[in-house]
Amino acid sequence: MSEFAIHSILLGSAFSTAFFGLFAVLNAVGQIIQRVMLLRTPTWKRVYQKKQLDTRPKDAVDQLPWETWRLVAGVIGVIALLFVLWGTDYVYGSIFGLGAAYVPSFVRRQMKDNARWRLRLEVRDFVAELRLALALNVTVSQALEHIADRSGQVTTSFIERVRYHVERTLRMESPEKMLEALAEDFQSEDLRKLLVLVRAALRGGMSLAEALAQSADSISQNIVASAELSIEEMPTKLILPMLFALFPTIMLLALIPAVSMLITSLSGVPGQP
Known part of the structure; x- marks a missing residue:
């Protein structure tokens, strides 16, 4: 059970790192291509496009630096993966790192829902x-x-x-x-x-x-x-946050025997029967 939990955290960290890392790379490549296309655009058309962008509504949620927050979340995922690879002593910290990697997307979705209600x-x-x-x-x-x-x-x-x-x-x-x-x-x-x-x-x-x-x-x-539909769906939406809140405690209890055996084997002291 403990080895399965460790491998699950390892795979989750790798997925988180790959996903957010790829997102950051594709976003950077897209910005470079956009700037190159902008430089190749005639000046009059560039000014016209800028005026069109300026006249569009500005969403307060979209004005927040989500790209930066996602990049930070990806870095946290990388650190979480390194913690797992370096040893089981850092497994507990990597669990919170995995959760932090998905916080920006979750917060943005909630804020967009609230903006639609307003x-x-x-x-x-x-x-x-x-x-x-x-x-x-x-x-x-x-x-x-x-x-x-x-x-x-x-x-x-x-x-x-x-x-x-x-x-x-x-x-x-x-x-x-x-x-x-x-x-x-x-x-x-x-x-x-x-x-x-x-x-x-x-x-x-x-x-x-x-x-x-x-x-x-x-x-x-x-x-x-x-509003009635949201109230009816609320118990279902709360299941996943509740599981995430309980997951570190469950993993902690599951990994205590494995960590104890690892420390005992590294110290060279035979375990108690």
Whole structure:
């Protein structure tokens, strides 16, 4: 059992090292190729591409240095592998090294899930404010401008994109194009459904008040359904962290006899019967 555990840690460390090491190498090669292609690109096209990148929404989660954290995690995996190869005295430290190698990906996934939840809540509030503004007998464009002016002190990525599209898209084109741009920026199904209903209302299929009411009800129902599903899935999601928390203790108890026998054999003192 002890030898199997040691070999399992060795294989896990090798896999972790190979995976994150290969990821770092491919990322570095990709950056080099991207820079070479950028240097071969004409200056006017380079400036145009830079403007396009600057106008895209900036996700607060993606702004964090994940590449650096993954590289550090890969180094930890290498150190864990060396600890295992150097001797069983370092096996306990290598267990925590293996766990640390996967922490950045786990944390990023959780933060992205939380960001998606916040976006859905912001879209719900956006639709509610749009309904309130339209109740004052104003146009859709005036309602969108009113929302952008009211949220002057808010600095979330969604509100920043609303202000941007009010200044650029709305004043040059139409409310439909602005909602379409928002939906494409955030890849939001809620905004896409809102866009479909607003288009139907503008073409005479229904009133704007009815379209916004249906959109608000749909978003609220989807949020409640997603929350219920998350609560039901929570026990399943907690199984793996619980196993990782218990794994070092189990391995410690399993390796004590093997470490004791190794130390005894190295010291030359015969073991007690």
